[in-house]
Amino acid sequence: MHKLWASTYKEFLLLTRDIGGLAVLFLMPILLVITITTIQDGTFKIIKETKIPVLWVDQDKGEISKTIYDGLANSQTLDLIENASEADAKDLVFKGDYQLAIIIPENLSKDLTQKVDENVTGIMAKFGLEEDSTIAAKTPLEQKEVRLYFDPATQFAFKSSIKNGIDQMIAKVETQSIYKAFQEQISDDPTEVIFEKEPFISFKEIVPEGNEEELIPNSTQHNIPAWTLFAIFFIILPLSINMVKEKNQGTFVRLRTNPISYATVLGGKTLVYLFVSLLQFGLMLLIGVYLFPSIGLPKLDVSGKIPLLFVVAFFAGLAAIGLGLLLGTIAKSQEQSAPFGATFVVILAALGGVWVPVFAMPSFMQTLSKLSPMNWGLEAFYGVFLRNVGFGELLPEISLLFLFFVATAAIAIVYNERKNAV
Incomplete structure (x- = not known):
């Protein structure tokens, strides 16, 4: 020893x-x-507290683009800056002045409403719920693209989160448009509630508990x-x-x-x-x-x-x-x-x-x-x-x-x- x-x-x-x-x-x-x-x-604080400036080019000027705009504006992470020209927005983003530009295509609201109405009318006619059960020929419509311009230096995680968020928002808008079309076809009373529009499935994060309190990990503990x-x-x-x-x-x-x-x-x-x-x-x-x-x-x-x-x-x-x-x-x-x-x-x-x-x-x-x-x-x-x-x-x-x-x-x-x- x-x-x-x-x-x-x-x-x-x-x-x-x-x-x-x-x-x-x-x-x-x-x-x-x-x-x-x-x-x-x-x-983490930047993500929570700071809004990222994003160029917004609305070529639709309709109800759908307004719904998308309101949803993004209310996300508390993006600061939407309206820009009239897609070309200008593209140049500003690719120069690195902005990280993202969102371009809403022309006639998005009009064509989406027409497509949904034709689909709903076709379904109603097929089941004999229309007075004229003849299924009308659908108008050929060009598929719409919401174009996203990213700064080449933007990280992949940011790109993925933005694309997923916009994709979910557009899917929600399309679903609500279908509900609205069915509502108009089935009922003459616009105030009557037939379809519940509130989401049935939600998410809740469950974290470990200690001393009857939730233990939420932070950057220090990692x-x-x-x-x-x-x-x-x-x-x-x-x-x-x-x-x-x-x-x-x-x-x-x-x-x-x-x-x-x-x-x-x-x-x-x-x-x-x-x-x-x-x-x-x-x-x-x-x-x-x-x-x-x-x-x-x-x-x-x-x-x-x-x-x-x-x-x-x-x-x-x-x-x-x-x-x-x-x-x-x-x-x-x-x-x-x-x-x-x-x-x-x-x-x-x-x-x-x-x-x-x-x-x-x-x-x-x-x-x-x-x-x-x-x-x-x-x-x-x-x-x-x-x-x-x-x-x-x-x-x-x-x-x-x-x-x-x-x-x-x-x-x-x-x-x-x-x-x-x-």
């Missing part, structure tokens, strides 16, 4: 003298989580666990670099002359860097709880979750340390350990769902993401923060993280013994 504590103290001195390593471990994750959370929260985990795994950089320095400076050679095993040396490093990872995590929680509200960001809710959160952070830290021990054992120079370690952490983060949600990845990448320890840690953190799970539900993820640490540390010990035995 004395040897382990001596190794731990030696590692502590090495770490505290490395100002650059301490900056990577503490300053980098703070700046990262504040920046990312501010950007994402600002995006970003704190993701980027804290990313920062914890960056431990492998100073850890592996210090191990390479010790080998190059002859420290490991001197250690081999003492009656101390390589496992004890690694044990000292594990204790120091595990403490650092837990300190990192605690600092990030304090920032989320106290700093974020003071700069206008959502407060991190950790009530009743702190013990489970630190359990996950403990095992995530072990997994990161195991990877750092393995890299530091195998690498022969800082030029090998530093670039490889940084790149490998980014790859693990990308696979684990820190950069892009796993469900948005191709099926092959979704399968591959299950091999990333960051995915295990992120799922465990999300389970505590967002899904309100207990310790039992976390066992699969934390077991994988612990086994990953055991496997990487064991490989590092075996590799070191075989290398020194040659």
Whole structure:
């Protein structure tokens, strides 16, 4: 035990003298989580509070175009700016002055009303509900297109949301036109209600509950666990670099002359860097709880979750340390350990769902993401923060993280013994 504590103290001195390593471990994750959370929260506020200016060209000037205009104007996300010319609107959008132009075609109201009336009349005649049951020939009508001009730099998500919203609105207008036509054919009393126009099916989002209150996730609860985990795994950089320095400076050679095993040396490093990872995590929680509200960001809710959160952070830290021990054992120079370690952490983060949600990845990448320890840690953190799970539900993820640490540390010990035995 004395040897382990001596190794731990030696590692502590090495770490505290490395100002650059301490900056990577503490300053980098703070700046990262504040920046990312501010950007994402600002995006959410823009979507909710800011109207996007959109050019509106109405070539129809009828009841249908007015209904569509009112629906878009009432959406509280679009600021419709009327423009007389489609060509001008197109040029303004493609120059980047506006993100979108909506063009309503000519005779949309007239042709839609005529088409619906002919269809309704045909149905009524077919069932013998018309006095003249002869089905009249339908007038050939050109299909109408609501043209949308998007700025080429517009993101795909915005395009999809706008197109889906307009498509639903037009479908609603067509349905109401059909109801209205049937109403006029069946009843002479315009005030009589035959068809209910209110939607029968609606949507309601159900979120987890805690203490009889709905737990609505915010940008802080998504970003704190993701980027804290990313920062914890960056431990492998100073850890592996210090191990390479010790080998190059002859420290490991001197250690081999003492009656101390390589496992004890690694044990000292594990204790120091595990403490650092837990300190990192605690600092990030304090920032989320106290700093974020003071700069206008959502407060991190950790009530009743702190013990489970630190359990996950403990095992995530072990997994990161195991990877750092393995890299530091195998690498022969800082030029090998530093670039490889940084790149490998980014790859693990990308696979684990820190950069892009796993469900948005191709099926092959979704399968591959299950091999990333960051995915295990992120799922465990999300389970505590967002899904309100207990310790039992976390066992699969934390077991994988612990086994990953055991496997990487064991490989590092075996590799070191075989290398020194040659």
